[in-house]
Amino acid sequence: KQEVTQIPAALSVPEGENLVLNCSFTDSAIYNLQWFRQDPGKGLTSLLLIQSSQREQTSGRLNASLDKSSGRSTLYIAASQPGDSATYLCAVVMRFGAGTRLTVKP
């Protein structure tokens, strides 16, 4: 059974800082991995999708990496802004982690 873990559970950083969110999964036989953002009381917004054959994906200030052999993915956010404050969720196909709640302080 696939289990997805995200560390840390919460993170608070000052504006402008670069940061890394971590996701680990137990079964490396995956088709893809997806990172989402969720604002309080809202639905999920897709940020990046990494197919199993890829090592990383980039979109603007976001970069996600995938290492299937070690069962890990990271989401790198450059030059963080207060608008980045949200919960970030990692999903391996249909299994989600509990998320990392990010707060970026002005």
Place this chain on the structure above:
Amino acid sequence: DTGVSQDPRHKITKRGQNVTFRCDPISEHNRLYWYRQTLGQGPEFLTYFQNEAQLEKSRLLSDRFSAERPKGSFSTLEIQRTEQGDSAMYLCASSLAFFWATGSLLSTDTQYFGPGTRLTVL
């Protein structure tokens, strides 16, 4: 296309009543997923469809829950004899799946989520 839509957005019901939720996916998507999310947790997988076929159902899902996608387009999720523990946000998502000529799965594209239906059982 306006994305994935869900109806209703909010539902308040009394314990023991039946409720039904509807999800309209992005029109060309062949996969549709249902999840449940409680406060502070990530979405929990409930079930998914490939076209009209229900391919997987979570073992955590009791017999009170049933889902259909009769024509491979919209889907409904019904909860019978609701309990207070059913109170949660119910999320629907859709995606496009790609297959080899043999029929085995090649990959799936991005999952797009609807806004959710918030269920409160009194």
